[in-house]
Amino acid sequence: MELTLDTPLDLHLHLREQEMLSLVAPFSAAQFAGGVIMPNLVQPVDNLERLRAYRKEILAACGDLPFTPYMTLFFRRYSRNELLEARDEIIGVKLYPAGITTQSEGGVRDFDRIGDTIALLEELDIPLLVHGETNGFVMDREHEFLPVYQWLAETFPRLRIVMEHITTAEAVALLDRFDHLAATVTLHHLMITLDDVAGGLLQPDLFCKPIAKTPRDREALRRAVFSGHPRLFFGSDSAPHPRHKKECCGCAAGIFSAPVALPMLAQLFEENDCLERLDGFISVNGRNFYRITPLPRQVALERIPWQVPEQFETVRSFLSGKTLSWRLKNQPETTGNH
Amino acid sequence: MELTLDTPLDLHLHLREQEMLSLVAPFSAAQFAGGVIMPNLVQPVDNLERLRAYRKEILAACGDLPFTPYMTLFFRRYSRNELLEARDEIIGVKLYPAGITTQSEGGVRDFDRIGDTIALLEELDIPLLVHGETNGFVMDREHEFLPVYQWLAETFPRLRIVMEHITTAEAVALLDRFDHLAATVTLHHLMITLDDVAGGLLQPDLFCKPIAKTPRDREALRRAVFSGHPRLFFGSDSAPHPRHKKECCGCAAGIFSAPVALPMLAQLFEENDCLERLDGFISVNGRNFYRITPLPRQVALERIPWQVPEQFETVRSFLSGKTLSWRLKNQPETTGNH
Numbered sequence: 035m036e037l038t039l040d041t042p043l044d045l046h047l048h049l050r051e052q053e054m055l056s057l058v059a060p061f062s063a064a065q066f067a068g069g070v071i072m073p074n075l076v077q078p079v080d081n082l083e084r085l086r087a088y089r090k091e092i093l094a095a096c097g098d099l100p101f102t103p104y105m106t107l108f109f110r111r112y113s114r115n116e117l118l119e120a121r122d123e124i125i126g127v128k129l130y131p132a133g134i135t136t137q138s139e140g141g142v143r144d145f146d147r148i149g150d151t152i153a154l155l156e157e158l159d160i161p162l163l164v165h166g167e168t169n170g171f172v173m174d175r176e177h178e179f180l181p182v183y184q185w186l187a188e189t190f191p192r193l194r195i196v197m198e199h200i201t202t203a204e205a206v207a208l209l210d211r212f213d214h215l216a217a218t219v220t221l222h223h224l225m226i227t228l229d230d231v232a233g234g235l236l237q238p239d240l241f242c243k244p245i246a247k248t249p250r251d252r253e254a255l256r257r258a259v260f261s262g263h264p265r266l267f268f269g270s271d272s273a274p275h276p277r278h279k280k281e282c283c284g285c286a287a288g289i290f291s292a293p294v295a296l297p298m299l300a301q302l303f304e305e306n307d308c309l310e311r312l313d314g315f316i317s318v319n320g321r322n323f324y325r326i327t328p329l330p331r332q333v334a335l336e337r338i339p340w341q342v343p344e345q346f347e348t349v350r351s352f353l354s355g356k357t358l359s360w361r362l363k364n365q366p367e368t369t370g371n372h
Numbered sequence: 373m374e375l376t377l378d379t380p381l382d383l384h385l386h387l388r389e390q391e392m393l394s395l396v397a398p399f400s401a402a403q404f405a406g407g408v409i410m411p412n413l414v415q416p417v418d419n420l421e422r423l424r425a426y427r428k429e430i431l432a433a434c435g436d437l438p439f440t441p442y443m444t445l446f447f448r449r450y451s452r453n454e455l456l457e458a459r460d461e462i463i464g465v466k467l468y469p470a471g472i473t474t475q476s477e478g479g480v481r482d483f484d485r486i487g488d489t490i491a492l493l494e495e496l497d498i499p500l501l502v503h504g505e506t507n508g509f510v511m512d513r514e515h516e517f518l519p520v521y522q523w524l525a526e527t528f529p530r531l532r533i534v535m536e537h538i539t540t541a542e543a544v545a546l547l548d549r550f551d552h553l554a555a556t557v558t559l560h561h562l563m564i565t566l567d568d569v570a571g572g573l574l575q576p577d578l579f580c581k582p583i584a585k586t587p588r589d590r591e592a593l594r595r596a597v598f599s600g601h602p603r604l605f606f607g608s609d610s611a612p613h614p615r616h617k618k619e620c621c622g623c624a625a626g627i628f629s630a631p632v633a634l635p636m637l638a639q640l641f642e643e644n645d646c647l648e649r650l651d652g653f654i655s656v657n658g659r660n661f662y663r664i665t666p667l668p669r670q671v672a673l674e675r676i677p678w679q680v681p682e683q684f685e686t687v688r689s690f691l692s693g694k695t696l697s698w699r700l701k702n703q704p705e706t707t708g709n710h
Binding site: 171172173227228229231232233235236237238241245248249285286287 | 509510511565566567569570571573574575576579583586587623624625
């Protein structure tokens with residue numbers, strides 16, 4: 035049995051740099067026609083020169099695989115000219131509150147002072163992508179940030195806003211209040227709760243930001259995604275860390291889900307009797323909201339059990355060691371080790 | 373400046389066996405006149421022969437230090453004769469719901485079927501110590517268990533019940549409904565929340581069961597302890613794991629706080645202007661509830677900054693590397709490494 039997906043997109047993706055970029059980019063490029071590339075490198079991507087160089091590195095890392103990197107600029111105060119010049123080369127600007135996640139120290143500290151830049155984004159019709167968390171108690175951070183989304187949506191009624199990697203029932207509910215608000219959902223937040231991270235033995239491989247929430251939250255995400263909400267689309271937030279950074283005292287946050295994204299999504303949608311809605315989640319909804327027309331690309335899965343390797347070079351993958359019911363057709367020889 | 377504590381007790385303590393017992397017991401014996409010893413060894417302590425042998429091993433591991441191990445039996449269905457015979461050699465029976473924490477697989481699966489044994493405990497005036505968690509969502513497990521405490525307290529009105537290592541505001545509130553209900557509180561639950569475990573980098577060293585809860589819960593614990601609640605007493609729940617069990621994929625739960633317990637408690641009570649209530653928390657309240665009269669022993673702290681070693685042989689301590697404002701007088705040469 036085969037499943038052919040039409041131009042699947044990963045609309046929230048961390049590809050890192052250098053050796054790590056070379057290691058991880060092919061996994062995304064093998065499955066997706068394109069992806070929205072996060073700009074929080076060690077040195078954030080906050081100018082056009084750097085963005086162009088990074089884009090080139092990504093394309094080189096993808097080799098012959100036809101993958102379109104949709105680039106984003108790291109939010110700072112930009113001038114009108116800067117944004118005008120960047121406009122055709124970016125899909126949006128990504129805003130991080132300061133210190134909220136990996137390499138976000140240069141993020142926003144004072145939302146009252148960024149209204150002028152956001153007004154420019156609205157005027158130039160450049161989407162704003164937001165990591166929506168406060169610095170509060172870890173389980174409440176997204177919930178506490180929702181008033182900022184509401185303020186943005188009310189103050190800038192023509193700005194397209196993407197709530198990135200939402201994890202709570204309340205964020206799902208907010209989506210229905212504003213047509214110009216959309217959200218990405220990761221694979222792992224459709225699958226795990228805090229129980230999987232810290233309910234039995236502690237599982238550093240499942241530690242991510244935003245942290246996995248409650249069964250009730252997961253249920254709200256699943257219901258909205260599996261029912262085909264038109265402003266929810268897939269963003270893996272795949273974020274590789276070398277294994278030693280997941281095991282030392284003080285483990286980095288981030289789940290590397292790129293190698294398993296499409297097969298596991300197909301399995302999830304099939305298990306929930308909504309396989310016909312998978313194209314919406316992984317392609318149509320995002321294309322509509324972003325108004326992009328990626329080069330068409332068919333990606334085929336086949337219904338052959340696939341055991342995910344324990345490790346890909348230095349990085350452990352989400353679901354490593356597990357057996358999935360679908361695999362990529364013509365699965366490339368991976369460098370994984372069992 | 374010196375602080376002399378009168379017969380301090382650690383009323384919830386894991387000492388393990390063999391090499392680990394030899395390593396960790398002296399830390400407790402150096403600071404405490406006695407401790408309530410948990411019975412969840414790999415092979416649970418559920419008969420008198422085993423209990424006597426374990427007690428001997430503990431005394432041997434303490435060497436010349438005058439430390440009284442108050443022994444507990446692992447809850448199972450016991451006969452009247454078994455309990456009668458054990459009565460003078462135990463401080464109580466410790467109940468674990470099945471599978472809820474380290475080595476609790478042999479715990480209770482069906483509370484409806486243990487009423488007869490609990491009635492015997494009540495009749496023989498043997499306290500029941502309880503690890504009060506369900507198998508539910510990790511942040512809700514203690515809260516969900518409270519109806520079981522309430523059922524126990526209402527059904528067995530003369531049974532002394534200890535809610536072990538409570539972590540929630542709701543458990544504190546329950547304490548006030550029944551005079552025959554008491555609770556232990558750990559050092560770490562007075563200090564950390566889930567934020568410390570998973571709010572920044574993931575910290576396996578701070579992963580424990582019950583998991584650290586919310587700032588609101590910690591505040592309720594602190595308020596009750598620092599105000600001198602007469603049925604709250606100290607139980608460190610110090611639970612050493614060799615370092616490799618805290619770092620591999622799947623880290624064991626447990627914080628090893630024995631080496632820092634008294635100095636850090638003194639610092640906490642001092643910072644909260646209630647140093648005069650420390651004796652109640654670490655000695656008087658527990659002695660009164662358990663009706664025990666340990667051999668008097670004065671333990672002195674001195675106000676000299678002390679940097680906690682990074683590691684004690686194979687085990688990392690709570691607060692390792694931190695500098696505390698008090699230290700044990702005549703601090704023994706530790707085997708710690710900076």
